[in-house]
Amino acid sequence: MFRLWIRSATVILAAWVLLSVGVGLWVLPGLLLNAPVPRRSETFCARVRADLQATGGSFTQIQIQGGEGRALELWHLQRSSPKGAVIYLHGFGDDVWGTLNRARSLPEWDAVGFTFRGRDRNRSVPSTLGGWERKDVVAAFHYLEAAGFPSERILIVGWSMGAGVALLAMEDLEREGKNLGGALLECPFEDLKQAARNHIRGTLGDLEVVACLAERFALGEAGRRARFDPAQVSPVRSSERVRCRIALITGDADLETPLEGVRRMARFHPDLTEVQGAGHCEASNQFPGGWEAWAKVRLAAWGF
Numbered sequence: 001m002f003r004l005w006i007r008s009a010t011v012i013l014a015a016w017v018l019l020s021v022g023v024g025l026w027v028l029p030g031l032l033l034n035a036p037v038p039r040r041s042e043t044f045c046a047r048v049r050a051d052l053q054a055t056g057g058s059f060t061q062i063q064i065q066g067g068e069g070r071a072l073e074l075w076h077l078q079r080s081s082p083k084g085a086v087i088y089l090h091g092f093g094d095d096v097w098g099t100l101n102r103a104r105s106l107p108e109w110d111a112v113g114f115t116f117r118g119r120d121r122n123r124s125v126p127s128t129l130g131g132w133e134r135k136d137v138v139a140a141f142h143y144l145e146a147a148g149f150p151s152e153r154i155l156i157v158g159w160s161m162g163a164g165v166a167l168l169a170m171e172d173l174e175r176e177g178k179n180l181g182g183a184l185l186e187c188p189f190e191d192l193k194q195a196a197r198n199h200i201r202g203t204l205g206d207l208e209v210v211a212c213l214a215e216r217f218a219l220g221e222a223g224r225r226a227r228f229d230p231a232q233v234s235p236v237r238s239s240e241r242v243r244c245r246i247a248l249i250t251g252d253a254d255l256e257t258p259l260e261g262v263r264r265m266a267r268f269h270p271d272l273t274e275v276q277g278a279g280h281c282e283a284s285n286q287f288p289g290g291w292e293a294w295a296k297v298r299l300a301a302w303g304f
Contacts, residue, residue: 028218028298032196035127035228036093037119048097052077052111064143067135068227070125072118074140076147077103077111082180083304084153085110085144087137089162091281092129097118099159105292106299109155111141113127116165129192130235131228137169141178156183157295159281160257163188164195164235167246167265171238180304182245184295186284187254190261191234192219198256239265247271247298249287251278271298 002283049059057079068073086109090099096113103111117125127133138154144154151173152241158166163185170180175193187197196215219230239246246269257280265273273294275283284291 012159018282023188028196028214029222029225032218032222033126033128033295034123035119037115038093038095038098039122040095040097040120045097046102048279049075052100052103055107056080057110062143064139066117066139067132068117070118070132071121072114072136072139074112074114074143075100076293079107079110082110082165083108084155085112085149086155086157087140087145088113088142089137089156089158090115091158091160091162092127094159097174099162102157102188102291105290105295110144110149112144114140116162121267126226128222128228128233129161129189129195130168130233131192131223131226131230133161133165134168134172137165138172140276141169141180143263151178152181153160155181157185158183159186160189161189161195164233167235167238167242168233170242174242174244180244181304182247182298183299184247185249186246186291187250187257187281188235188262188265189257190236190264194261195257198258236264240268242268245269245271245302247273247294249273249275249283251275251280251283253285254280254283256280 031302053059057077060076062074062076064072064074086106088099088102088111090096095115100111100113114136116136117127119127120124141154145151156166156170166183166185167188171184173180210280222228248262248266248271249268250259252259252274258273262272273287275286278286284294287294
């Protein structure tokens with residue numbers, strides 16, 4: 001009986017390992033690298049631009065080189081006598097037109113937005129959750145500097161993946177000696193390993209633990225395919241190194257970027273607003289006065 005139990009356990013273990021390798025190498029990497037991108041008509045995009053221009057200013061479209069030398073379509077909403085410029089960063093599965101509407105909340109600032117890696121124009125480009133996207137943000141920052149904005153008058157605003165990428169890019173910029181004006185970040189992800197785990201947990205629930213080996217294979221394979229190091233995609237580690245002013249907001253019911261991870265970042269940047277009952281990217285909307293009220297309190301405290 002004992003031998004039968006040993007044999008059965010060995011067979012089950014071998015089957016789990018083989019299944020984990022298969023899923024990790026051939027299934028999960030595609031879910032990471034092929035992030036969904038909204039299908040927007042040109043009419044829809046033009047309407048978003050027209051609505052934003054109605055709040056003051058006009059759009060300029062610029063082509064720049066982002067991460068890995070890929071073309072990036074950058075949209076710059078230029079206001080009259082701006083206080084500075086804000087780079088708006090969208091989340092996983094979104095694009096520039098789902099995020100840039102936030103610029104109406106800060107009408108005294110120029111607004112700059114783009115879709116990470118230009119994936120709204122070319123969906124075949126892999127999403128790397130920061131591996132290459134951090135260089136897109138750095139490129140946008142350098143564009144604004146060349147346009148005449150002092151680095152201390154450039155802000156970064158991001159949600160979810162965009163918030164995590166912001167921290168990665170800020171570390172890169174500070175390594176260059178740049179001093180940004182500040183960052184307003186909602187529910188940043190902790191690191192690539194935790195992001196993958198949390199997304200899979202959203203599907204499998206408590207059974208996510210059985211996918212732990214597959215997750216490890218998947219991250220390695222994704223990095224190989226897209227030519228980046230998953231271990232370097234760690235916003236929580238970047239938060240420890242960044243000295244820029246950062247304000248964080250998140251909800252305690254967020255399952256995709258759990259509160260515990262954001263609290264780890266708040267050890268180094270303690271301006272953290274926790275909204276009770278708010279899920280993923282819901283916190284600022286449920287804050288009294290909305291995202292605009294939360295953001296303006298921080299900007300005023302920073303002297304803007």
